[in-house]
Amino acid sequence: MTWSETQPLLSQASWDTLYMVGWSxxxxxxxxxxxxxxxxxxxxxxxxxxxxANKVLGQVxxxxxxxxxxxxxxxxxxxxxxxxxxxxxxxxxxxxxxxGAVPFFARLVxxxxxxxxxxxxxxVQSMGGNTWTVVRKVLVPESLPSLISSxxxxxxxxxxxxxxxxxxxxxxxxxxxxxxxxxxxxxxLMWITVAILAVVIxxxxxxxxxxxxxxxxxxxxxGPAPRLRLLRAEEPAAAAVDKVA
Amino acid sequence: xxxxxxxxxxxxxxxxxGREVTALDGVDLHxxxxxxxxxIGQSGAGKSSLIRCINLLERPTSGTVTVAGxxxxxxxxxxxxxxxxxxxxxxxxxxxxxxxxxxxxxTVQDNVELPLEILGTTGRDRSRKALELxxxxxxxxxxxxxxxxxxxxxxxxxxxxxxxxxxxxxxxxDEATSALDPETTRSILQLLRDLNRQLGLTVLLxxxxxxxxxxVCDSAALMERGRIVESGTVGELLATPGSELAxxxxxxxxxxxxxxxxxxxxxxxxxxxTQPVVSQLARTYNIDISxxxxxxxxxxxxxxxxxxxELPGRYEDNVVPIGFLRExxxxxxxxxxxxxxxVPAVPAGPAAQALLVKEGAK
Ligand SMILES: Nc1ncnc2c1ncn2[C@@H]1O[C@H](COP(=O)(O)OP(=O)(O)O)[C@@H](O)[C@H]1O
Ligand SMILES: [Mg+2]
Numbered sequence: 001m002t003w004s005e006t007q008p009l010l011s012q013a014s015w016d017t018l019y020m021v022g023w024s025x026x027x028x029x030x031x032x033x034x035x036x037x038x039x040x041x042x043x044x045x046x047x048x049x050x051x052x053a054n055k056v057l058g059q060v061x062x063x064x065x066x067x068x069x070x071x072x073x074x075x076x077x078x079x080x081x082x083x084x085x086x087x088x089x090x091x092x093x094x095x096x097x098x099x100g101a102v103p104f105f106a107r108l109v110x111x112x113x114x115x116x117x118x119x120x121x122x123x124v125q126s127m128g129g130n131t132w133t134v135v136r137k138v139l140v141p142e143s144l145p146s147l148i149s150s151x152x153x154x155x156x157x158x159x160x161x162x163x164x165x166x167x168x169x170x171x172x173x174x175x176x177x178x179x180x181x182x183x184x185x186x187x188x189l190m191w192i193t194v195a196i197l198a199v200v201i202x203x204x205x206x207x208x209x210x211x212x213x214x215x216x217x218x219x220x221x222x223g224p225a226p227r228l229r230l231l232r233a234e235e236p237a238a239a240a241v242d243k244v245a
Numbered sequence: 246x247x248x249x250x251x252x253x254x255x256x257x258x259x260x261x262x263g264r265e266v267t268a269l270d271g272v273d274l275h276x277x278x279x280x281x282x283x284x285i286g287q288s289g290a291g292k293s294s295l296i297r298c299i300n301l302l303e304r305p306t307s308g309t310v311t312v313a314g315x316x317x318x319x320x321x322x323x324x325x326x327x328x329x330x331x332x333x334x335x336x337x338x339x340x341x342x343x344x345x346x347x348x349x350x351x352t353v354q355d356n357v358e359l360p361l362e363i364l365g366t367t368g369r370d371r372s373r374k375a376l377e378l379x380x381x382x383x384x385x386x387x388x389x390x391x392x393x394x395x396x397x398x399x400x401x402x403x404x405x406x407x408x409x410x411x412x413x414x415x416x417x418x419d420e421a422t423s424a425l426d427p428e429t430t431r432s433i434l435q436l437l438r439d440l441n442r443q444l445g446l447t448v449l450l451x452x453x454x455x456x457x458x459x460x461v462c463d464s465a466a467l468m469e470r471g472r473i474v475e476s477g478t479v480g481e482l483l484a485t486p487g488s489e490l491a492x493x494x495x496x497x498x499x500x501x502x503x504x505x506x507x508x509x510x511x512x513x514x515x516x517x518x519t520q521p522v523v524s525q526l527a528r529t530y531n532i533d534i535s536x537x538x539x540x541x542x543x544x545x546x547x548x549x550x551x552x553x554x555e556l557p558g559r560y561e562d563n564v565v566p567i568g569f570l571r572e573x574x575x576x577x578x579x580x581x582x583x584x585x586x587x588v589p590a591v592p593a594g595p596a597a598q599a600l601l602v603k604e605g606a607k
Binding site for chain 1: 302326362407
């Protein structure tokens with residue numbers, strides 16, 4: 001195949017991948033964030049403690065998360081058709097991708113939110129804050145660096161899943177790699193798609209890490225202050241910190 | 246200002262097996278308006294449970310909590326979640342924490358504004374109030390810094406400024422200085438004292454350090470295994486024979502020089518302090534008195550002297566001289582003499598000591 005033949009193929013495939021991954025990430029975050037928060041809040045000692053609900057949610061998330069994507073895609077076909085009117089194509093692939101990614105992201109959110117110091121929750125309660133205040137002012141902002149990392153992880157996982165969506169005619173880079181590389185032995189084309197995927201994943205990973213780190217540095221524990229405790233009195237130490245900061 | 250009656254808290258570690266921890270066991274506490282009240286006790290005594298029950302962060306199992314005339318336990322409702330009324334009441338009680346509990350993603354000023362956001366104060370008023378409070382705690386220049394850039398003492402000042410944002414009448418402090426070095430501890434305690442005087446703030450502070458009580462408290466209570474075993478103003482405590490708190494607040498050392506000696510602690514306050522009692526005692530009864538230890542100190546703003554003296558002979562031989570000291574208006578605490586095998590080893594506790602004194606007095 002010549003470049004003039006492969007170039008439109010590759011750009012269409014890249015666009016399809018980004019389209020599927022973009023939308024399903026959006027749904028994963030919109031659905032997974034509240035679900036992950038609920039997993040924490042309804043647990044023992046949580047602000048909305050409700051153990052039966054917590055058990056049910058946890059079980060649903062576990063089952064959905066351990067389901068192989070390809071099976072999820074097949075199992076959801078009727079549901080997909082009822083939403084998009086078809087079971088083939090990019091739009092149809094977004095449905096199982098999003099549904100697979102919601103529990104995946106929810107577990108990551110749960111882990112991130114559990115890391116938040118309970119003392120902060122208590123502080124807001126002592127000020128008269130309600131559960132919603134705690135979520136908005138403490139749980140989400142304080143776990144934001146981890147939430148961003150979780151989003152990055154989810155995007156990368158979705159890129160992987162989206163390759164399988166090619167089997168329902170959704171297109172995308174994975175589809176190219178399989179159809180041309182595996183079935184037609186167009187090795188060169190396959191390597192190009194692998195390279196594109198590698199670049200895309202690296203860029204997303206880098207951007208995500210950068211965003212998480214810069215947020216973390218702003219407020220987080222990795223600030224320069226604790227290293228400067230050689231000075232005894234409080235005020236000179238503070239002055240030294242000022243210079244660094 | 247703060248009254249608890251019969252406050253009991255039982256933690257059920259495991260509902261199915263019914264393992265229970267009684268953290269508070271019928272606590273009656275009374276904190277007067279405008280005073281600094283210290284609750285001291287060892288780790289696990291139930292101090293944190295007590296303070297957390299006062300703003301109902303922890304639901305008491307039974308008993309009532311009244312703050313500023315409002316029965317908070319009645320506001321609590323039955324469910325686990327705090328209703329609107331209770332949340333309003335909480336916003337009028339400031340709370341300071343051992344580990345500061347500042348939001349790491351917010352600047353110092355935004356941390357102080359947080360309670361005001363919850364109260365629904367508008368933007369301009371919020372920042373004005375926050376800057377005012379930061380000025381009050383001596384951190385006006387740190388408004389834009391993040392907590393990670395502050396020292397421990399500065400973080401606690403932010404914590405205090407934040408606690409004051411809702412114009413509370415009452416400040417609760419759970420080991421606010423326990424994570425700080427001695428020098429910083431002093432400056433934070435001084436700040437609490439100043440706020441107490443300037444704003445008429447009632448402060449209930451919890452600590453495991455006697456020095457904290459000694460330097461700032463008007464009143465104190467000793468907690469052991471979920472109960473308050475002693476309480477009162479510092480003056481009252483010092484005047485209570487056998488008070489464990491008093492002897493911890495104001496210790497004198499010195500051991501008996503041998504068996505067959507009577508050791509007593511003599512506490513002077515008020516007028517008694519000016520009389521030459523020891524020489525009078527020696528002259529009147531013609532006995533040799535050794536001074537084992539002595540100190541003069543200021544506790545809770547009161548000048549107090551304490552002396553540990555040794556008289557020859559057993560307690561039975563010294564009933565009359567000790568009676569003489571009592572008549573002079575001095576407070577006498579009998580100290581066990583471990584070198585004296587004739588006296589059975591009495592477990593050292595306030596109750597046991599008091600018993601000994603009473604029996605001796607018969
Ligand atoms: N949330 C809890 N669940 C179960 N037991 C608790 C809980 N909080 C405290 N306790 C227990 O209650 C007792 C008193 O604890 P606490 O009030 O923290 O004491 P202190 O602050 O004096 O150290 C301890 O035995 C502790 O283990
Ligand atoms: Mg404690």
